[in-house]
Amino acid sequence: MRELLLPAVASGGGRRGKAAESALREAIRSGTLPKNTRLPSSRDLAGQLGLSRGTVTALYEQLVAEGYLLSKHGSGTTVAPLDQPQQATKSPTEAQATWAFDLKPGVPALSTFPRAEWLAYERETLATMSDAELGYPDPAGHPELRAELASYLGRVRALPTKPEDIVITSGAAEALTLLARTLYAQGQRRIAVEDPSHSGQSELFTAHGLRPIGIPVDDSGIQAGLLPDSDCSAVVVTAAHQFPLGVALDAARRRALLAWARETDGLVIEDDYDAEHRYDRPALGALRALEPERVAYVGSVSKVLAPALRIGWLVLPPELRAQVVTAKTLHDLGCAPLPQAALARMLRSGGYDRHLRRTRRLYRPRRDALLDALATTFPGWRPVGIAAGLHVVVRLPEGTDDVTLSADLAARGINAPALATYAHSPASRPYPGLVLGYAALTPDRLRAAVAAMRGR
Structure with missing residues (x-):
């Protein structure tokens, strides 16, 4: 003993x-x-x-x-092993909740997610799925979802699409990952990206062996005339609503971009991340509709429903699709069929369109409240870009250090990212600005956030 x-x-x-x-x-x-x-x-x-x-x-x-x-x-x-003192650790979500006002861009109003409807779609799906459908899925995606998406994209994004053009992915991030792997396997080592753009996107490409080459963006979109000097055979664009500047790619730049792709046997990757949210007029049609042989289209439900669903899609040129499906098969054998089938039912029943109409009606007043409060409180701050999406860029007076201002606001509990943090180098910073998301906060909270920025 x-x-x-x-x-x-x-x-x-x-x-x-x-x-x-x-x-x-x-x-x-x-x-x-x-x-x-x-x-x-x-x-x-x-x-x-x-x-x-x-x-x-x-x-x-x-x-x-x-x-x-x-x-x-x-x-x-x-x-038990006690290598560290026993204390509760905060999850990333809990850490984010410490912000008094979180104006991070790209987040929809998650409280509006149609929980009861989604649960009903999943129950209906599970009740009607055959035993065979509970086996390993089609790596390209659930056939019913691809059919419904083809119809939706043709109706909402003026994008003629066949179900066999589509590959279902685990969000837009996996869609870009599959494309990066395919391009790398083809021998490519560089990829052109908009500058400024989402830093996570560049990190993704770097992790898969592709060096991101920044192409400047101005008020007309990406400067496509600079692509021939980039030594790149592929470029990623957010044509309908550039992230983060919020501008739309104008007609002349669209023509120049597609001409470059034709002349160089290049690929345009169209990241259509939030085009459905346009408040003053219908969104511009998808680039892929103009040149389907040269454009790979990326979409997801992350900005309409919720990122947690992890459902995205690729619409691909025929010569790329087989390679991407092979890469998807080797990666995870295909996405889970149950949520795919539930989304197919939501699309077929009109539930997706109804939710989109509800959120458009919700987000426009929120955007207006933020801009009105900024105009009153900070008359020297100027909004940039079109009336669309889930965020707005405000241009600050010349000489303002947006990184320092963002840090000062963070110290007061206000998450307001600096535009400079989206630039690929100090030399490519377009102007001082803040990138402010408004979709997740009510008009009253947005007005309170602006008042807190001023310190009152």
């Missing part, structure tokens, strides 16, 4: 059980009892300390619950 010396127990007075618990906890914390030390059985320790076996069992259970001990049937009780 192993002896366990707990000197504090002797002076524990009438509360010997609690004293033994405290002494054992302190011995583990101090390292007197190192990790993986096997403790006596509850019967043996009760005999050593002159306590009832029930008291020792309760003591062990308490310290197991607190993480100090490990107990496994048949293996006894041992000291």
Whole structure:
């Protein structure tokens, strides 16, 4: 029988059980009892300390619950590894919740997600799916979803599409990953990206062996005339609503971009991340409709429904589709069929369109409230870009250090990213600005955020 010396127990007075618990906890914390030390059985320790076996069992259970001990049937009780002090760690979501006002761009109003409708679609789907459909999925995606998406894209994005053109992905990030892997396998090592653009996108390409080459963006969109000097055979564009500047690619630049693709046997990757949210007029049609043999189209539900669903899609030129499907097969054998089939039902029933109409009606007043509050409080700040999407860029007065301003606001609990952080180099920063998301906050909260920016 192993002896366990707990000197504090002797002076524990009438509360010997609690004293033994405290002494054992302190011995583990101090390292007197190192990790993986096997403790006596509850019967043996009760005999050593002159306590009832029930008291020792309760003591062990308490310290197991607190993480100090490990107990496994048949293996006894041992000291748990305590390499760090026992403390609760915050998840990324909890850490984000510390902002008083979170104006991070690209986040929809997650509180509007149609939970009851989505649950009904999933229940209907599960009730009607055949046994065979519960097996390994088609790597290209659920046939019903590809059919419904082809109809939706033709109707909403003026994009004639066949189901066999589409590959379903785990969000837009996997769509870009599959394209990056395919381009790398073809021998490409560089890819042109808009400058400024989302830094995560460039990091993704770098991780898959492609060096991002920034092509400047101005008020007319990407400067396509610079592409021939980039030594790139592929370019990623956000043509309908450039991220982050919020401008639309004008007609002349569209023609120049597609001419470059034809003349160089190049590929345009059209990231159509939030084109459905246009508030003053219909959104520009998709680039792919003009040159389907040269454009790979990327979309997802992340900005309409919720990023957590992880459903995206690629619409591909025929010569690329087979390679991408092979890459998808090797990556994960295909996306989960149940949520795909649920989304297909949502599209077919009109639920997706209804939700989109609801959120458009919600986001326009939020955008207006933010701009009105900024105009009143900061008349020198000028909004940039079209009335669309889930964010707006405000151009600050010349000479303003937007990075310093963003840091000052963060210190006051306001998350307002600096435009400079989206540039690929200090030399390519277009002008000082802030990139402000408005979709997730009510008009009152947006007005309060602007007032907090001023410090009142």
